[in-house]
Amino acid sequence: MTTYYRDGDVWITSSGIRMNGCNYVPAELRQVWHRAGSRSWATIANRGALGVAMVLPLLIGALGVVIAVVADAPTAVTIGLIGGGILVGLAAAPLADLLLERVDRSYDRGSRPREIWGRTRHGDVLLLRTMDAARFGRIYRALQRALEPTGRLAR
Numbered sequence: 001m002t003t004y005y006r007d008g009d010v011w012i013t014s015s016g017i018r019m020n021g022c023n024y025v026p027a028e029l030r031q032v033w034h035r036a037g038s039r040s041w042a043t044i045a046n047r048g049a050l051g052v053a054m055v056l057p058l059l060i061g062a063l064g065v066v067i068a069v070v071a072d073a074p075t076a077v078t079i080g081l082i083g084g085g086i087l088v089g090l091a092a093a094p095l096a097d098l099l100l101e102r103v104d105r106s107y108d109r110g111s112r113p114r115e116i117w118g119r120t121r122h123g124d125v126l127l128l129r130t131m132d133a134a135r136f137g138r139i140y141r142a143l144q145r146a147l148e149p150t151g152r153l154a155r
Contacts, residue, residue, distance in 0.1 A: 005142030007135075010128065012142040019116070019127040019139075026146055030119045032127070034140055037113035040131075044111055050103050054096045061089030108134045116140060 002014040011018040016025060064085030068078045110133030118127045130136050 032118045035115045057092035061085040
């Protein structure tokens with residue numbers, strides 16, 4: 001017996017598949033396919049807000065430098081505005097690193113639910129529904145490997 005994938009809820013081997021609380025023998029699945037649900041606009045809006053949060057310190061820093069150059073202010077004030085603008089711009093780098101990590105994780109999770117369906121002699125059954133796109137990909141590839149010899153995987 002070869003184990004293709006295993007986590008707390010899913011177990012895929014060459015001799016058996018456990019998904020969504022049910023056990024299946026690979027020969028029992030006549031066909032397997034996947035479907036993507038509708039997009040979550042809240043996830044996309046969250047990514048946009050993270051993008052704005054990354055760019056905002058740079059814009060504020062650039063605005064400080066522009067005001068310093070355009071304003072007819074004493075030299076000390078001009079130097080202070082330029083220095084402050086540069087410091088605010090430089091502070092954006094560590095913030096951007098943290099926010100980019102969150103954006104990366106959001107793309108790993110995905111913006112829509114993904115489903116794996118199977119056809120048995122009793123009808124179509126939902127094998128798995130997840131919002132985690134990376135996990136979905138690993139599970140579907142494991143199913144492909146487990147069902148490859150039988151040729152029942154829909155492309």
